[in-house]
Amino acid sequence: MVKRLLTGLVTGILLSTLMVPAGPLRAEIYKYQDRAGNLYFTDNPMKGSHYRLLWRSGNDPRFVSHARIDAASMQRNKVIYSAMIERTAKRWQLSPELLHAVVRAESAYDPNALSRAGAQGLMQLMPETAHRYDVANAWDPAENLDGGARYLKDLLQMFDSNLKLALAAYNAGENAVKKYGNQIPPFPETKNYVKKVIAFYQSG
Numbered sequence: 001m002v003k004r005l006l007t008g009l010v011t012g013i014l015l016s017t018l019m020v021p022a023g024p025l026r027a028e029i030y031k032y033q034d035r036a037g038n039l040y041f042t043d044n045p046m047k048g049s050h051y052r053l054l055w056r057s058g059n060d061p062r063f064v065s066h067a068r069i070d071a072a073s074m075q076r077n078k079v080i081y082s083a084m085i086e087r088t089a090k091r092w093q094l095s096p097e098l099l100h101a102v103v104r105a106e107s108a109y110d111p112n113a114l115s116r117a118g119a120q121g122l123m124q125l126m127p128e129t130a131h132r133y134d135v136a137n138a139w140d141p142a143e144n145l146d147g148g149a150r151y152l153k154d155l156l157q158m159f160d161s162n163l164k165l166a167l168a169a170y171n172a173g174e175n176a177v178k179k180y181g182n183q184i185p186p187f188p189e190t191k192n193y194v195k196k197v198i199a200f201y202q203s204g
Helices: 009-015 071-091 096-107 127-132 141-158 163-172 174-179 188-203
Strands: 030-034 039-042 051-056
Touching (some): 071 096, 127 141
Antiparallel strands (some): 030 051
């Protein structure tokens, strides 16, 4: 298979168009980040100290994540969780399209996604955030969505409905946004995250 390089907004665009070959064979997928915050999805390990492996799709003992990022799995999970996402968005008076965009950017609709930093589930809740919003089981899709939606709602209120700042805070924490004078923190990962979620949101 040909290595796929996806950076910034291109990540979301190309991810939605990946095709999975027929038959039982499937390659490992690796997700890397470089020092500039660009993301890379590839079927071959990348070498060099400037690439950091975030997770892979197989049962690597170094990672607990079993995230599957191929387009077929993402679309299948989207269908499974769409009604739940829309109910949760309505409950917390959020745009369903926005909640879908965050879930897609955070976990590609994989309820079992676990980041290297320990973020869990569909909305990649960190343990302290899950505790803050009384999420007893972050692996439960309904609880995870509810906690993540409440957090996003609070961030929108905190930053006067400024979507970019709320998304930056969801990624880097509200204190990071406040530290930089209510501006998007100068972290490449956070800047790319905000752009990606907004692109998903605008595309519906």
